[in-house]
Amino acid sequence: MQKSTNLSEYRKSCQEALGDDFLREAMDKFATAYRANRVNAFADMHEKELIAEIAESKDAAIARLPELFEQFRAKAEAAGVKVHLARTAGEANEIIARIARDNGVKKIVKSKSMTAEETLLNHALEDEFEVVETDLGEWIIQLRHEGPSHMVMPAIHLSRHQVRDLFSEVTGQQQESDIQKLVKVARRELRRHYAEADMGISGANFAIAETGSIGLVTNEGNARLVTTLPRVHVALCGLDKLTPSIHDALRVLKALPRNATGQALTSYVTWITGANECATAEGGRKEMHVVFLDNGRSAMAEDPDFAQVLRCVRCGACANVCPVYRLVGGHKMGHIYIGAIGLILTYFFHGRDKARNLVQNCINCGACKEVCAAGIDLPRLIKEIHSRILDEDGHPTYSDLLGKLMKNRKLFHTLLRTAKLGQAPLKDGEGFLRHLPLMFFKEHNYRALPTIAEKPFRDMWKEIEPKLTGTKLRVGLFAGCVQDFVYPEQMAAAVKVMDHGKAHMDFPMEQSCCGLPLQMMGETAHAAEVAAQNVAALDPARYDYIVTLCASCASQLKHSYPRLLADDPAMSLKAKQFADKVIDFSSFVRDVLGIGADDFQNVAVTTKTAYHAPCHLCRGLGVVGTSQELISDSGLDYVKADEEDVCCGFGGTFSMKFPEESKELLNKKLDNVAKTGAKQLLTDCPGCVMQLRGGARRRGDDLQVRHIAEALAERLK
């Protein structure tokens, strides 16, 4: 749960988690195992099609929630079930307490329900009733008075020894640290609670309108006992669980367990319709209630941006693959809901005070979006929430100022040129700053920072612009700030490679920063103005392609511009055309210009070369394997490092706000590269170069980090 009142407190609590060795090791093991299991689970499926179908059917359902609710209600009531609708979390808890009171309930057993976690139901009931969680992980955290640290595995942060101590205390008997035995102790201890309970509370993964049934997905089977033995059954579920038909539920079931735990299906899926047989209930029929929780869901369903959040099937995959979750665990990367979706839901269900710090702890790597069972554009929505919070709270002076500065290209560029003069005494002669400028803290010292180049790319352009010979394609070059002002040599190398492929290049001087840093800081309005300037500078009508060497710029230009400018009647069409023409350097060189083995010198090089796949290239643009093929074609000895496509920890402003996390990610990356024995590391993004080169330098690694364009340019015939 989030208790931090400001970013620095939050950062400190994340640091503590970083220092928890058990957690770190458990999370690392889990992250690697999960990736492999998931790949196997989807091996013989059309994963992307399935996810698209789920997204589409969920959207259709979200658009008619009130109607589905009425249909469900009519069906369920005809089958003897009482259906309730709670507007708020408190109301839901009150309804459930009232049902318990009306039925003379003393003891309640629960099966796992994230919705009950959302409403903090246990807290509301515990004073009056004895409440026992029966899902093993939930029981453990209930006994420890904690919240879940994962949506599917709530106790993943705990070791067997901690569970042993806990169970020893609970049973009054010394237990062993043998997991099989601990599980059996829980089996026997909990069995008695089922037998004694008067009421069972469950969640529902589905509320099926066509039949008035609920569907429950579990592995342990505790939901079957919870819904069978006690005489009263209450199911609590969010309105978003309304599902038109069994078919829709079966479809979700094809993805949910595979995505959650790599299982084809969980051990149990339980479908309950109507008040079933129950020997201890009056008249031999169960007293059954379904409580639907709104808690802002109806309003979300009508929001064009955020309705898709309601597609979530709570598989937890977005946490499983998140590099930040892997570092700090669910108690830090979430409030009650965990991981990427947790950052978003916290804002809607628990308010912006809980969400304010959380939403900044996303590096925007896109790993969550890539695996989401419901195809939710999670990273974008996280940024969007950050932006909304700033709009509500007021923008901090620095980020607003930066926004205003970046909007004014001339001023911004003049400032960069002036900064170059100021850094002169700090330069070490190898392109790094000797020590950190004043605005940095010592925590930022895990990577050496580059100096601003003597001459920006824009000043070189006139000299290096290739003469037009037998040209075929008109190309607009987009440099981005880092390559323009820090690493112009990367641009110059790319120009050489593209000239070899006979592209006709143009570099319009009016272009500026792509605006991604502004969006990362939640400055959406400023980002839109910058976008408009760039679209005007590189008028898509003049080019066949707009090429950039920066994966982050590319994904910003391609995916964000059309959205940022959608409401600007003068620009929206241009922005779409512009986006259509944006392409990354490697894809352009290999797929469009057709540069391959024949274009490179015929002498093989023995130095091993590893590659880092930038998040915004492999996931943002879906370009996978292209750069690696180019590296091999160029005669370099390419070696694949482990977790080649996991984030390097740069994330622009993220690395400023959370330097400790950035450092950990960087170290993991460099360790994996070191294991290959590579002496050269190539990538497709100047931001990644800055992070990786600065990190390698600080660590003293014998590793040359470069943009792929530089290596290719050297190898041309």
Add this chain to the structure above:
Amino acid sequence: MSSVDTLVTEFTQRAEKVGAVVSMVKSMSEAFAYTVDLCERKDACQLLLSGCGLPLSDAAGEMCEARTQPKVVAAPALAGEEREALAAACEAKGMTLISDGMRKHLAGIDIGFTVAEYGIAETGTIVQNSNSEELRLATMVSENHVAVLPVSRIRATSYDVEREFVNMVDASPSYMAFITGPSRTADIERVLALGVHGPLELHILLLEGE
């Protein structure tokens, strides 16, 4: 291979992968013999690690002591000649066959015996009608669940049983279950443990013919 054979093969592979034991039987009497034999071979609950031998709180320990001594098989859905046949087989080995009164056996029974409605090959799942509370409990508090599944009822995917399934679900009240392997958890250090609340073993007997 005929399409039935393909389905049987896939079903078997998938079910075994998640820890179910799958065998072919030619008749119900063969299924009964299997059940009694399994019950005879299986250890009493202490040794089966269902937890009775472990240090428990006093309240939980008392419940264990309430367990009846002769081994118990529950087959709530069997009737008529079939029930008599299984009862006789049990009796011959000193076991008790029960059809109801499951609530008196919440500490656990040895075997729950059922006949499943459908099988789903893609996931190795049985579709178990559990409308009867006795049956529901028999499939949960038993240490081993033995389910007979007629081969003719195996379908390729969940969509292929959808029509029949919707009818079963819609006939309210109803309580249906997809069961895929035994009860499992990985909640402690992500280590797999079977039999956390329900059966420690699931045996599926594929019944040939109609």
